[in-house]
Every structure is written in structure tokens, then in C-alpha cells.
Amino acid sequence: MVTTVPVIISGGAGARLWPASRETFPKPLLRIDEGMSLLQKAHERAAALPGVEEIVTITNREHHWKTQSEFAEAGLDLHHRFVLEPEGRDTAAAIAVAALEVARAHAGDAVLVVLPADHMISDISAFVEASGRAIELATDGRLVTFGITPRYPETAYGYIEAEGENVIRFVEKPDRETARRYVSSGRFLWNAGMFCFRADTMIALLEEHCPDILATCRDSVDAARRVAGDEGETVSLEADAFARTRKISIDYAVLEKAADIAVVPCDMGWTDVGSWNAFADLHEPDGAGNHLIGDVLVEDSSCSLIRAQGRLVAAVGLRDMIVVDTPDALLVADKNQAQSVKKIYERLKQTGRQEYSIHTTVHRPWGSYTILDEGERFKVKRIEVVPGGRLSLQSHTHRSEHWVVVAGKATVVNDDQTLVLSPNESVYIPCGAKHRLENQGTENVALIEVQTGDYLGEDDIVRYEDIYGRA
Incomplete structure (x- = not known):
């Protein structure tokens, strides 16, 4: 029996989906149809592969708890292995650590099916069928990619x-x-960025084409901190x-250099959700071709995407x-400039504006906080702590805090x-006091926090104890 291990790669800021996607809340976490996130959809199709007992997820350590x-x-009865990157180093590094970790946890001949978390696939049965063929080819030692039958001359793929x-x-x-020529020739497929290979096959290719990447990733995996828990293992x-x-991407590091690469042509309702136009296509349009999400009211408008969050938007x-x-x-x-949204994101990042990185609501392992003013x-927050949640024992150097409980x-x-x-x-809470907030009840705790001081940045925290390993 072939051991098949789906690997979900969940990284990248999703700059073209700003302002909904941020560095601390990337696009795999965005909700789409049926109220599910892109990440949950990726998890759903990974679990659909026959014989799967464990799912490996490569993600940033700041996104682990979310x-x-x-x-x-x-609610699936599967073992999860979370491999946490301290920073993003692109897909060559992510795939290298995935191959090394799967070889370590299972065997060198275990087959990985690598699935980006920011894709949508509507035909799960076609996906399972294509993956089955890819696993057959990978079992024989080939590096396999998935090619999507092009539906139109797309320039973004x-x-x-x-x-x-x-x-x-x-x-x-x-x-x-050029895209028109590719599609009309019948010889070209969209590159889905999904891969299938044996762990030892990828390790050998990395050794051949980019040994420096393999070496540093091996050092990082060998020295990783491992914690087993009810939800699975964290690496x-x-x-x-x-x-x-x-x-560097795996495409440049390995795929464009390797020989004898296989491709599985398929048509499975695949979409790379890489822009707001692609995101719009995931939602049914109204009679005028508008994609309306949230509390939206339109008059004499057509072929537009309008997404509201928390208040009415009228167009x-x-x-x-x-x-x-x-x-x-x-x-x-x-809409014709959808790809250029990334330029706004980059300008925000270059100028130090926090809007590129965080939302007003920020998720933490113990719950969340929302900046109100x-x-x-001064700064005013609403803090919510889930049952069993516990903030670190901490102090601040530059600010004091007033807490008013409003629920729980x-x-x-x-x-x-x-x-x-x-x-x-x-x-x-005076400046310098060691303090902690905890929810020992069964309902969420909510409180209003008023901070005052000469510096109110989130990095003004000295942690002494933390159940989430952040001390």
C-alpha cells in the first residue's frame, strides 16, 4: 500500500486581495461560498483522497492557532501535522521541509500531494480521479504536476x-x-501549481538542483521543536x-531544471483565487452581472464586485x-486593473502603514482583539477571550491599562x-505590573481595554509565561 500524505501550503499575504487579505490574515482565511474559508476548502479536498490518515500543513507560525x-x-477524524515557518521563504523551502518531514515521519517512498490553500476546485470527484493518476506516476519515481485544460486565453496563469x-x-x-495561440494549439495547459511526488524523489531533485536549500531546510527540520497534542503534532x-x-519558487529551483516531469491533464473546476476578479467568480451574480457580498444595495449598476463588511455599502x-x-x-x-491592487499593498508596506499587515480585528490563540479607537x-480595544483562553503573564514598559468587563x-x-x-x-493595570487575563468559564469573556502611555505598539510586551509557547 502506498502511503499518501496531502500537504497543504498556506502562505503568502494575498496582496492582490487587499484590503480583505493582510499579512496577519492571509487570503486562505477568507470566507467564500457556504461560509467556508479557502483553507477549509483545501482541507476538505485533501481529506477526500482515499486512504488519507494524516494531513500536513505548512504555514507561518503566527497563523498556527487560526x-x-x-x-x-x-470535525474530521484525521491526524494533523502543522509545520510552522518562522518566516516565508517561498515554495522551494516549503516543499523541501514537507518532503523531509514526511520522509522522517513515514518513509522515503511516501507520496505527497501538494495543494496550495488559496485555490478552489469545484469538482472534487474529478480532483480525486486526477490525484489517483498522479499518485500512480509518482509511485514510479516521477515528479508530477497538474495541468488544467484552459477554458479561455488567461494571461494571469x-x-x-x-x-x-x-x-x-x-x-x-x-x-x-500568445495566450490565444497556446489555447488554440491544444498543446498547452494552465499550470495549477499542484504537485505529486515521492518524498525521496523530491529530496534527490533538491540535492541535484539546489543543494543549499536542501541543506538549510534539513538543518531546520532536524533542530525543530516538536509538540504532540490532541489536535496533532506541531513542528x-x-x-x-x-x-x-x-x-525561490519550486518552479525555478527544480521544475524548470528537472527532466522527465509528468503532467496529469484535468478539468476539475480549478480556480487560482489570485485577484478580486477571480474571487468574484466564486459567487453567483445577480441579473445585472454584479457579484454582491454582504450588506450591499445597488442602483443602475452592472458587472461589478461589491463586498461589504460590517456596514451598508450603496452603489x-x-x-x-x-x-x-x-x-x-x-x-x-x-476591474481591468485588478492585478494592480498589489501595487497599493506594496506602497502601504514600504511606507510603514499598518493597513498592509493587520485588520482592526486581530486573531490570537486565546481569542481576538478589535481596535475601536x-x-x-491612548488606544481603546475590545478584547474577547474564548473559554479556556489565557493571555500570557506579561508586563508593559510604556503603557498602563484599564479593563472593564462587559460579558462573562x-x-x-x-x-x-x-x-x-x-x-x-x-x-x-499600572505600567510595569505583571498581569494576565484568563477565561475559566464556558462563555466568551469580553472586556473594553483603555491603554494610555507614551508608546502603544503591540511589541511593548514582556512575556514571562505563556501556554502557547510565545514566552
Whole structure:
């Protein structure tokens, strides 16, 4: 029996889906149809592969707890192995650590099916059938990729020229006329960025074509911190070795250099959700071709995507437009310029604007916080702590805090005091005091926090103890 291990790669900021996608809340976490996230959809199709007992997920360590909670909603009886990257080093590094970890945990001849978390596949039976053929080819030692039968001359995808199941060459994203020639020739497929291979096959290819990447990734895997829990095993890669890993895609590092690559041509309703136009296609349009998400009211508008979050968005007289509203940022763009949204994201990052990185609501392993207001020397937050959630024992150098409980019962450590606060009760946390907030009840705890001080950045935290390993 072949051991098959699906590997979900969940990384990247999804800059073209800003402002909904941020560095700390990347696009795999965005919700789509049926209320499921892209990440949950990837998990669903990974679990659909026959004989799967474990799913490996490669993700950033800052996204671990949110990823874990996304999978917990699925309620599937599978073992999960979370491989946590201290920073993003592109797909060559991600696939290298996946191959090394699967070989270590299972065997060198175990077959990996690598699935990006930001794709959509509507025909799961076709996906399972294509994966079955890919596993057969991979079992014989071939590196296999998936090629999607092109439906139109798309310029946002790379292409694969193939003869049957043999790859002739990979080509970059073409211009419109070149894409038309590719599609009409019948020799080209869209490059889905999905792969299948034996662990030892990939390790050998990495050794041949990019031994430096394999070496640093092996050092990082060998020195990783491993923690077993009810939800599966967590593998935290060693940071220094991983930081030395060259940043390059698996396409450039291996695929364009390797010989005898196989491709499985398939048509399974595949979409790379890489822009707002692609995101719009995941939702049914109204009679005028508008894709409306959230509390949206339109008048005399057509062929537009309008996404509201938390408040009403009204549009009049729009044609071929993208409108995406979030609590702290609004995007208005021509649909023909959807790929250029990334330029706005990059400008925000270059100038140090926090809107590229975080939302007003930020998820943490213990719950979340929402920034309600801020100004010179003050910040107001709403903090929610899930049952069993526990913030780290911490102190601040530059700020004091006032906490007012509005729901649930909060257990508070404030230096040498331990308090249990009910709604409408409060506590003052002086600057420098060691403190902690915990929810020992069965309902969410909610409180309003008012910070005052000369510096209110999130990095003004000294952690002494933390059940989530952040101390």
C-alpha cells in the first residue's frame, strides 16, 4: 500500500486581495461560498483522497492557532501535522521541509500531494480521479504536476506545454495574443501549481538542483521543536537555519531544471483565487452581472464586485468596478486593473502603514482583539477571550491599562492580586505590573481595554509565561 500524505501550503499575504487579505490574515482565511474559508476548502479536498490518515500543513507560525481552529470546525477524524515557518521563504523551502518531514515521519517512498490553500476546485470527484493518476506516476519515481485544460486565453496563469502526460516545457504568464495561440494549439495547459511526488524523489531533485536549500531546510527540520497534542503534532522549524534558506519558487529551483516531469491533464473546476476578479467568480451574480457580498444595495449598476463588511455599502451607476469595504480601508478599482491592487499593498508596506499587515480585528490563540479607537497617547480595544483562553503573564514598559468587563467572568492576575471580575466591574493595570487575563468559564469573556502611555505598539510586551509557547 502506498502511503499518501496531502500537504497543504498556506502562505503568502494575498496582496492582490487587499484590503480583505493582510499579512496577519492571509487570503486562505477568507470566507467564500457556504461560509467556508479557502483553507477549509483545501482541507476538505485533501481529506477526500482515499486512504488519507494524516494531513500536513505548512504555514507561518503566527497563523498556527487560526489554522488549527479552521480545521477544528471540519470535525474530521484525521491526524494533523502543522509545520510552522518562522518566516516565508517561498515554495522551494516549503516543499523541501514537507518532503523531509514526511520522509522522517513515514518513509522515503511516501507520496505527497501538494495543494496550495488559496485555490478552489469545484469538482472534487474529478480532483480525486486526477490525484489517483498522479499518485500512480509518482509511485514510479516521477515528479508530477497538474495541468488544467484552459477554458479561455488567461494571461494571469503560467502554462505547461505537454505531449500526453509528458511535460515539454513550462512557460511564464503570456500576453493576450500568445495566450490565444497556446489555447488554440491544444498543446498547452494552465499550470495549477499542484504537485505529486515521492518524498525521496523530491529530496534527490533538491540535492541535484539546489543543494543549499536542501541543506538549510534539513538543518531546520532536524533542530525543530516538536509538540504532540490532541489536535496533532506541531513542528516549529528552527529559525536561524530557515532564515538562511534561499528564497525561490519550486518552479525555478527544480521544475524548470528537472527532466522527465509528468503532467496529469484535468478539468476539475480549478480556480487560482489570485485577484478580486477571480474571487468574484466564486459567487453567483445577480441579473445585472454584479457579484454582491454582504450588506450591499445597488442602483443602475452592472458587472461589478461589491463586498461589504460590517456596514451598508450603496452603489449607484457603477460599471465594471471593484468595491471592497473593510472597517479600516476601502478599495475602489477598475476591474481591468485588478492585478494592480498589489501595487497599493506594496506602497502601504514600504511606507510603514499598518493597513498592509493587520485588520482592526486581530486573531490570537486565546481569542481576538478589535481596535475601536486610538489617538495620541491612548488606544481603546475590545478584547474577547474564548473559554479556556489565557493571555500570557506579561508586563508593559510604556503603557498602563484599564479593563472593564462587559460579558462573562474574567480571572485577572494583577501583580500579587488574583481577581474574578463580572460584567460592569473593572481593574487598573499600572505600567510595569505583571498581569494576565484568563477565561475559566464556558462563555466568551469580553472586556473594553483603555491603554494610555507614551508608546502603544503591540511589541511593548514582556512575556514571562505563556501556554502557547510565545514566552
